[in-house]
Amino acid sequence: MSHEIEPISDPGLPDHVHRAADTNPVAEKKAERQVAILFLLSALGTILFIASYIFIPTTEFIFLPVMGTTNAHELFLGLGLALALLFMGLGAVHWAKTLMPDEEVIAERHEFRSEESDREDFVATVKERAAAAGLGRRSLIKRTLGLSGGLLAASPLLLLRDLGPLPKNQLQTTSWETGTRLVTDPGNRAIKPSDLEVGAVAQVLPQLLPGEERTLNNIGKDAVLLIRLRPEEFELSPERLSWTYEGIIAFSKICSHMGCAVALYEQQTKHLLCPCHQSTFDVPRAAKVIFGPAARPLPQLAITIDSEGYLVAQKPFTEPVGPSFWERSS
Numbered sequence: 001m002s003h004e005i006e007p008i009s010d011p012g013l014p015d016h017v018h019r020a021a022d023t024n025p026v027a028e029k030k031a032e033r034q035v036a037i038l039f040l041l042s043a044l045g046t047i048l049f050i051a052s053y054i055f056i057p058t059t060e061f062i063f064l065p066v067m068g069t070t071n072a073h074e075l076f077l078g079l080g081l082a083l084a085l086l087f088m089g090l091g092a093v094h095w096a097k098t099l100m101p102d103e104e105v106i107a108e109r110h111e112f113r114s115e116e117s118d119r120e121d122f123v124a125t126v127k128e129r130a131a132a133a134g135l136g137r138r139s140l141i142k143r144t145l146g147l148s149g150g151l152l153a154a155s156p157l158l159l160l161r162d163l164g165p166l167p168k169n170q171l172q173t174t175s176w177e178t179g180t181r182l183v184t185d186p187g188n189r190a191i192k193p194s195d196l197e198v199g200a201v202a203q204v205l206p207q208l209l210p211g212e213e214r215t216l217n218n219i220g221k222d223a224v225l226l227i228r229l230r231p232e233e234f235e236l237s238p239e240r241l242s243w244t245y246e247g248i249i250a251f252s253k254i255c256s257h258m259g260c261a262v263a264l265y266e267q268q269t270k271h272l273l274c275p276c277h278q279s280t281f282d283v284p285r286a287a288k289v290i291f292g293p294a295a296r297p298l299p300q301l302a303i304t305i306d307s308e309g310y311l312v313a314q315k316p317f318t319e320p321v322g323p324s325f326w327e328r329s330s
Contacts (some may be wrong), residue, residue, distance in 0.1 A: 021098050031098040032141055038091030039144035042084050046151040049080030053158050071231045084152050091148070095141065100146040101132045172320045174206075174221045176301060181207040182226065182250070190310045193246050196228040201265045203253060206313070221321055223253040224301055225272070226311075227265065227283055235285045243302035243314065252321040253288050255279055257294040259323045272298070 008023035018026035056073045131137075182189050182204040185311040196202060204224050208214065231247045243249075251272070255262050260276035265283075271290070279292030299321050302314035 006157060008289045009205045016103065019098060021101070021328050028099065031094070032138060033085050035091050035095045035099065036140050036144040037095060039141070039148040042087035042091060042148040043144070043151050045083030046148070047080075049077060049084060049155055050151075051156060051224075052076035052080055053161075053257060057217065065273050081125050081155075084148075084155075088148055091145070092318045099133075099138070099141075101129070123209065158240070161218050163317060170217075171322070174317055174321060175218050176206050176222065176224075176313045178315045179315060180313045181306070182224070182303065182313070183207045183224065191226070191312065192309050193248060196226060198228050198230055198247065200226075200228050202226045204250075204311075220259075221254065223261070224250050225253045225265075226250050227263065227272075229270065229284065233270070237286075240300060243300055245305060245311065248303065250303050251281075251283075251298040252301065252317065254298075254322045255294060256289075256296045256298060257292065259324060262298065281290065 021031045022028075024330055030266065033155060052073060063075060082197045101244065150178050174205070179246050181205070183190050185203045187206075188205075190207065191202065191288055205214070205219065205222050226248055227250075228248045231244075233247075234244065234249070238242070251262075254260075255274040257277055257279050258275065260274050262272050262274045262279075263283065263321070264273040264275060266273065270283045272283060272287060273279075274281075274292065274294070278292035280290050281287040281294070281298050282290050286300055289295070289297060299317050299319050303311055304314050306312045
């Protein structure tokens with residue numbers, strides 16, 4: 001037994017009260033200008049956000065005596081974004097309450113279907129409501145909304161600056177140059193071959209030129225391990241053997257897997273070990289990987305001595321140091 005639902009003739013809604021903008025063209029124009037002003041204020045808030053991010057330095061300044069010392073950069077970033085969102089919301093609410101249609105509509109329940117006629121009716125309804133809302137004829141609101149919304153949507157792109165500048169070729173090069181002396185770290189003392197006994201290990205950095213200062217970025221790339229073996233213990237190609245000096249061989253200390261410091265040397269096995277993921281490198285065979293996830297040997301620095309007998313670099317590293325990346329996966 002089925003029961004038909006009779007259409008509701010009186011839903012109990014109060015009598016509709018027309019707004020001033022519905023009947024008075026002057027009030028309608030005034031409301032339109034008010035909405036546009038709110039959207040413009042939102043756009044100004046976004047401009048304040050952008051200007052604060054780019055032009056205000058992150059230094060302290062006195063803003064108001066009652067507030068004491070505050071940070072202008074952070075203050076105006078927050079104010080700009082807050083004002084942009086506030087006036088965008090106020091403009092949308094004022095537009096809806098004063099200009100958009102407010103007739104009560106009763107929608108009868110029906111079965112959900114996807115017939116072609118329903119699709120056509122939906123498209124027609126959307127076009128009709130868009131026209132009733134004034135999207136087509138209220139060009140002032142449309143332009144100011146587009147300006148405000150566009151600026152607000154684009155503003156998060158500024159935050160990409162926080163990722164820092166592009167590395168360019170910084171990942172490819174180090175501070176090692178031809179003739180650069182090897183100095184102890186710590187100590188900053190130049191090294192002669194006689195300073196290292198067989199089995200000894202020393203961490204070295206490139207000697208600074210007058211006026212230069214070490215940076216953490218350079219230290220992270222430039223660290224090198226010196227290891228002294230007996231010359232007959234090497235299993236190297238003639239070229240790689242020429243990069244050593246009297247049994248002293250030099251490798252980048254930065255693991256080729258994830259960039260950890262290769263800090264452990266087993267004198268008996270002549271293996272270098274990375275403590276992070278246990279990558280193991282065979283020193284006599286040019287730091288060939290014999291265990292662990294590292295994909296390539298540690299880069300070798302060619303060394304020799306200068307006229308005063310101090311160890312120096314023959315030339316820069318012939319390959320990038322540090323972890324493998326997409327341009328250098330093996």
